[in-house]
Amino acid sequence: MERNRRPSRHTLSLLAELAQRPRRWHYGYELSRITELKSGTLYPILMRLCERGMLESKWQPTAEEGRPPRHTYRLTAAGVVFARDALAGRPAAHGRTALGGSYT
Amino acid sequence: MSQRADIKDRIARALVAHAARMAASDHTDWIAAMAHELEHLPKSESALSWALGSVLVSYTGRMRVMIRSSADWPRWLLLLEMLLCLGPVTAYFLFVSVSIAQGYTLFPAQGYTQVQEGLIFGSATLIGPIGLVSAFRTLFSRTYGPGRLSTALLWVLAAWTLTVFVALLVHFRLELVAWCGMLLPFALLPASAVAHLTWFGSTRRRAVVSA
Numbered sequence: 285m286e287r288n289r290r291p292s293r294h295t296l297s298l299l300a301e302l303a304q305r306p307r308r309w310h311y312g313y314e315l316s317r318i319t320e321l322k323s324g325t326l327y328p329i330l331m332r333l334c335e336r337g338m339l340e341s342k343w344q345p346t347a348e349e350g351r352p353p354r355h356t357y358r359l360t361a362a363g364v365v366f367a368r369d370a371l372a373g374r375p376a377a378h379g380r381t382a383l384g385g386s387y388t
Numbered sequence: 389m390s391q392r393a394d395i396k397d398r399i400a401r402a403l404v405a406h407a408a409r410m411a412a413s414d415h416t417d418w419i420a421a422m423a424h425e426l427e428h429l430p431k432s433e434s435a436l437s438w439a440l441g442s443v444l445v446s447y448t449g450r451m452r453v454m455i456r457s458s459a460d461w462p463r464w465l466l467l468l469e470m471l472l473c474l475g476p477v478t479a480y481f482l483f484v485s486v487s488i489a490q491g492y493t494l495f496p497a498q499g500y501t502q503v504q505e506g507l508i509f510g511s512a513t514l515i516g517p518i519g520l521v522s523a524f525r526t527l528f529s530r531t532y533g534p535g536r537l538s539t540a541l542l543w544v545l546a547a548w549t550l551t552v553f554v555a556l557l558v559h560f561r562l563e564l565v566a567w568c569g570m571l572l573p574f575a576l577l578p579a580s581a582v583a584h585l586t587w588f589g590s591t592r593r594r595a596v597v598s599a
Contacts, residue, residue: 313428323437324440324442326441328445331415341421353424354425354428355424355425
């Protein structure tokens with residue numbers, strides 16, 4: 285039997301933000317500011333979303349002199365579907381779980 | 389930048405560097421991402437809070453790798469771990485039981501009755517024998533792992549043990565050496581054993597669910 289747990293409210297608020305403009309690349313700090321998630325909460329969620337193929341990430345160079353490149357994120361096609369389902373309160377149609385109960 | 393802000397900035401950078409050093413190999417990219425993002429935080433933002441987050445992520449990842457790898461440890465090593473963690477508190481439980489049964493009181497000067505001492509110290513050390521039984525069952529059975537109820541009970545006992553020993557140390561105003569000597573073997577090691585058993589239980593439940 286598969287467990288289908290609803291993602292946590294932190295995950296949902298992040299998914300809501302990412303799903304608003306799914307084709308746009310988002311910065312970690314920007315997501316943290318908008319969702320009001322601390323970095324220690326935000327990044328584990330981003331990591332799990334990436335692990336499960338819901339999110340893609342890439343390094344993006346910045347125009348500002350002397351500043352390091354930034355990691356950016358956006359939903360994959362599967363992630364967009366998952367986000368819509370999760371935000372609508374529907375159980376996920378994907379593999380194992382609705383991103384698992386380990387989400388905080 | 390004020391001197392205070394400068395110090396905070398330096399501490400934040402040091403924390404992120406520490407997080408990068410501690411990161412598990414599959415997390416290095418993520419910790420680097422957090423470190424780079426720190427350089428893009430507006431000056432008004434708390435870099436310290438961001439950096440503490442990176443330390444948390446790094447430590448959590450490292451611990452997860454350590455716990456995950458423990459599934460491959462040989463059984464004798466896991467048994468040794470459980471005996472080391474739960475042995476001292478079990479021995480103390482036996483000592484309390486025998487003392488009470490023979491009519492001795494543990495702290496005669498305090499004026500507690502035997503029943504009071506038995507209830508307090510017996511329950512506070514109960515985590516030892518119960519934890520050991522659970523550990524033996526887990527290690528010698530291929531399918532058993534403590535269920536949610538057993539896990540909850542173990543955690544309640546571990547919390548109670550910690551509470552009693554901290555209260556004892558505070559009440560008797562004992563020194564730091566005594567804190568280490570009592571808290572580590574009788575409260576912290578049992579709690580770590582319970583944490584490991586919890587992990588085993590959840591792993592085995594998942595295995596049963598997906599079978």
